[in-house]
Amino acid sequence: MTVHQAAPQGTAGPIGTAGTIGTVVREVVPVADGVVAVELVADDGGPLPRWEPGAHVDLLLGPDLVRQYSLCGDPDRPRSWWIAVLLRPDGGGGSRRVHALRPGDRVPVRGPRNAFRLHPAPHYVFVAGGIGITPIRPMLDAAGRAGAGWTLHYGGRSRSTMAFADELARHGPRVRLQPQDEHGPLDPDAILAAAPSGALVYCCGPAGLIDAMTERSAGSGTLHVERFTAAPGAGDGADTAFDVECRASGVTVRVPPGVSILDALEEAGGVIVNSSCREGVCGTCETGVLAGEPDHRDTVLDDAERASGEMMMVCVSRSRGPRLVLDI
Incomplete structure (x- = not known):
């Protein structure tokens, strides 16, 4: 199983500069209540490193302030990267810093890296909770290009808080939008029971959703997840020198x-x-x-x-x- 904001919201110690890429903000676009999408381009005007769906980058937002965000744009457009970030007023400051970005601002970036790769399968079941849609969004097109079938279960507090909801709805019945205030929370048991044989399940979102999906998929080998925070018990074990x-x-x-x-x-x-x-x-x-x-x-x-x-x-x-x- 894998993780990251849709990679995690951790802070760094001393920020290393190895592998840093200079980028400039080209566009900042609201895509839901409390969510902005940010387009980054190389500060020298050239192409950015290639990436695959599931990849994320580190944004070096200030002294001792680095955050990871999943790339959610089109991997076939190498001259810009898109991220989408939920404002967390009670967080550590990363999302506030991103929401304050304006076109022309310079942002050092490291990456991309990918621990949430889309493995070959005849069918995919994608499960996204809230801002967890970001790494999954480019996976949908990749699955389609590979000739695989797919379905997306996408939940959020309300329709207005769900980034890219209108765009995704255009895929028709393959996308099941489930705002909690209209239909209640996502049901992991029902989602997994309906998964076709041989399907891989990709899930990103809040810890409660991922924990539930993990518990119900135990031993199946079909679930791939990306977490915002460490899994329960991840740090357990002997602590010797x-x-x-x-x-x-x-x-x-x-x-x-x-x-x-x-x-x-x-x-x-x-x-x-x-x-x-x-x-x-x-x-x-x-x-x-x-x-x-x-x-x-x-x-x-x-x-x-x-x-x-x-x-x-x-x-x-x-x-x-x-x-x-x-x-x-």
Whole structure:
């Protein structure tokens, strides 16, 4: 299962600049009550990096303020990226900063990265709650181009708060819009019961919706999710000390109980890793593993990636043995 705002709303520690792309805001458009869509273009006028549905980018919005937002535009238009952001007045300030952007403003960006990829399938069932529609919107066209069948169940507090609702309604009966004040909340049991055989289910939205979908899909292997926050129990496990060797940097640090690998590298070893959410949900701090066995506590990597032991999220994951060797 996978995660990120539709990637997560975490804050960073020191903001690294590796891989940063200069972008300029070209357009800001209201798309629902409390939601704006923002178009970003390269500040040098050239094309932006290619991306696939499910990808997200980090917006570096100020000192120690970085947020992840899913790309929700057209992947076949490489000269601009679109994001859509819900204003959260009680949040950490990222959404307020985005809503204050105006054409001409410069925004450094990192990415794109993708931990919510659309895997091949004969049919897809998409489930979106609120702003969770953003990574799913470009998946609909991708599924259609691949010749796959699909249905979308899209819920929100009210019709006016549901971004892109009118546009999506044009797809006809494949889209089931379900404003809660008109039809009640989405029903995971009914959605999964109606899923065609062989379908993959993609879900993004509030934690309660994802938890319900996850519980009802347990063991099926068909559900892919993207979370705003860490999953319950994601950080559970033994909390013992171990050593981390940074092969490329020539540094070895001791990671004590209660301290993340990320913090230990920065504070004891002077090794800075790009990071953002610090909850294991965004994938920014993904690091290659050369030796040792990671104790994965993120919600980004899938089962195959975890089993390979070739990468880990150093913001939350730890070591199952006394030593890890990282490619950093």
